[in-house]
Amino acid sequence: MKLGAWQTLRSPLQQEFQTFNTNINYSFSNPRVISKTNNAIVTEQGLFHNFNSLNDLPNKEWLKFQKSWFVLNPKARTKEVLLHPAKFPEELVENFVKFFTKKGQTVLDPMTGTGSTVIASLQNGRNAVGIELLDKYFQITRQRVIMAKDAIEQEEGEHSINVAAKLVQGDARQMKKMDISQVDYCITSPPYWDMLHAKGFETQKGRKEKGFDVHYSDDSRDVGNISNYEGFLDALTGIYAKVHDVLKPGGYLTVIVKNVKKGGRIYPLAWDLSRRLSNFFILKDEKIWCQDNVKLAPYGYGRCWVSNTVHHYCLNFRKDCG
Ligand SMILES: C[S@@+](CC[C@H](N)C(=O)[O-])C[C@H]1O[C@@H](n2cnc3c(N)ncnc32)[C@H](O)[C@@H]1O
Numbered sequence: 001m002k003l004g005a006w007q008t009l010r011s012p013l014q015q016e017f018q019t020f021n022t023n024i025n026y027s028f029s030n031p032r033v034i035s036k037t038n039n040a041i042v043t044e045q046g047l048f049h050n051f052n053s054l055n056d057l058p059n060k061e062w063l064k065f066q067k068s069w070f071v072l073n074p075k076a077r078t079k080e081v082l083l084h085p086a087k088f089p090e091e092l093v094e095n096f097v098k099f100f101t102k103k104g105q106t107v108l109d110p111m112t113g114t115g116s117t118v119i120a121s122l123q124n125g126r127n128a129v130g131i132e133l134l135d136k137y138f139q140i141t142r143q144r145v146i147m148a149k150d151a152i153e154q155e156e157g158e159h160s161i162n163v164a165a166k167l168v169q170g171d172a173r174q175m176k177k178m179d180i181s182q183v184d185y186c187i188t189s190p191p192y193w194d195m196l197h198a199k200g201f202e203t204q205k206g207r208k209e210k211g212f213d214v215h216y217s218d219d220s221r222d223v224g225n226i227s228n229y230e231g232f233l234d235a236l237t238g239i240y241a242k243v244h245d246v247l248k249p250g251g252y253l254t255v256i257v258k259n260v261k262k263g264g265r266i267y268p269l270a271w272d273l274s275r276r277l278s279n280f281f282i283l284k285d286e287k288i289w290c291q292d293n294v295k296l297a298p299y300g301y302g303r304c305w306v307s308n309t310v311h312h313y314c315l316n317f318r319k320d321c322g
Helices: 059-065 090-100 116-123 135-154 172-178 204-210 229-246 269-277
Strands: 008-010 018-028 033-036 040-043 046-049 069-071 106-109 127-132 159-169 183-188 247-257 260-262 265-267 282-290 311-318
Touching: 018 135, 046 059, 059 090, 090 116, 090 183, 090 247, 106 116, 116 127, 116 135, 116 159, 127 135, 127 172, 135 159, 172 229, 183 229, 229 247, 229 269, 247 269, 269 282, 269 311
Parallel strands: 069 282, 106 127, 106 183, 127 159, 183 247
Antiparallel strands: 008 018, 018 159, 033 040, 040 046, 247 311, 260 265, 282 311
16 A cells, blocks of 8 residues: 555554654755855855854854853744643744754654644754654644645745654654654653643633643643652653664754742752753753743742742753764
């Protein structure tokens, strides 16, 4: 049986995983060359050095990314992704993908949600591999990829490359069985422990009224349902160890995460993960993502100090070059 690129299919080898694969023709134009030196091309966008093996950025963009914090206020979400309670914005992923990969390389997200990593990667000429446990989010990502394919293929440019999207619906802990080839970079964000189950968490009431999810699922494989903090850390560490297995030597992993407040104390999830992952990755440095358009709430007013946490850690790890 010949399967069309558009079909969602169950792999004959792994019936338990639903997969979706498609290829996209990505076109682009290089910036206009003003002059050349021995080791660089001078363009209106800056210098492109030919010894840059990490990315396709000009020197000015490289420098901009070196700052350890940035402000990014996500745009209002589109209708199709509102169902998901904790999506990160495509603009955020795009900046990281453009720094940590070149066109034609492959980006993995083992907890894809509604597909921000997949879409941002494809829109920038990278191959994308996404794993998501829940069918409802897998289907949203699949639809978004189909729409993105149309839009990307309408863009015109002097050069073109073929990029592929591979989506797998299943438990990321089973990654070994998912037939994933080596990837160049991974960017991902886990459930922030079981915080979405906390009563009154952030905008729960408003979301409930609109029929959107207030937590991901009741599925026991959903790591956001592990109530024991150490058990949750174990599960996440196990998933990132599997990412380590498929990442190329010297490749980077970015984990976007917050420390978590629960029962009047802080669980330093970002720091605990940094320490645990340092057993097999090299912890490089964090970039701090700040939001400054969040309405502040007077938690603890007149009694005690409780912050409004409007920053996330983008933790950057590197796999040893071997
Ligand atoms: C913070 S969200 C990711 C959001 C995503 N970055 C986006 O922009 O839409 C975490 C995701 O992990 C998924 N998840 C939870 N347990 C999982 C598991 N064992 N394997 C794969 N995905 C899982 C949840 O369903 C949820 O969509």
